[in-house]
Amino acid sequence: xxxxxxxxxxxxNQILIGIMMGxxxxxxxxxxxxxxxxGFSLATAEEISTxxxxxxxxxxxxLALRGGNLASIDVFQDRIPENFxxxxxxxxxxxxxxxxxxxxxxxxxxxxxxxSQETFxxxxxxxxxxxxxxLGALLFAAHLVLMFRQWLERKWxxxxxxxxxxxxxxxxxx
Numbered sequence: 001x002x003x004x005x006x007x008x009x010x011x012x013n014q015i016l017i018g019i020m021m022g023x024x025x026x027x028x029x030x031x032x033x034x035x036x037x038x039g040f041s042l043a044t045a046e047e048i049s050t051x052x053x054x055x056x057x058x059x060x061x062x063l064a065l066r067g068g069n070l071a072s073i074d075v076f077q078d079r080i081p082e083n084f085x086x087x088x089x090x091x092x093x094x095x096x097x098x099x100x101x102x103x104x105x106x107x108x109x110x111x112x113x114x115x116s117q118e119t120f121x122x123x124x125x126x127x128x129x130x131x132x133x134x135l136g137a138l139l140f141a142a143h144l145v146l147m148f149r150q151w152l153e154r155k156w157x158x159x160x161x162x163x164x165x166x167x168x169x170x171x172x173x174x
Contacts, residue, residue: 047119062142062144104137110133
């Protein structure tokens with residue numbers, strides 16, 4: 001059951017990011033056309049695409065972790081014996097988890113603080129775009145917890161849509 005939840009979490013995360021990137025592309029493309037063809041710019045398109053870029057970054061960090069695509073410096077841990085390396089990675093994983101849980105906690109406080117202010121172009125409460133901080137942090141923490149054993153062993157998994165589709169085909173799901 002946990003494995004099914006994890007696969008749905010990954011797939012939902014991928015779909016959400018894809019939708020956001022599609023919307024962001026549409027806004028940026030429209031803004032380029034209006035700016036260079038018609039001589040004016042849409043402030044709302046610029047603001048929304050900026051917010052979407054931030055959301056994609058925060059929500060995609062957990063998928064990047066799963067794929068081994070986060071920047072890291074492995075020189076030190078590669079030089080120590082395997083049993084110490086595993087203990088070091090466990091410590092680092094726990095510290096990352098604590099960091100992202102604290103980020104989620106303070107992110108909620110930041111959202112509450114920004115809720116009384118409005119954004120410049122769209123006039124929505126600033127707390128709405130700020131929601132990505134606690135949501136992204138919790139999503140990253142969930143990805144980390146669900147793949148902690150693989151993370152310890154540096155066994156990265158593919159998280160592309162095609163990898164997920166191949167997994168579903170092997171399991172006989174549509």
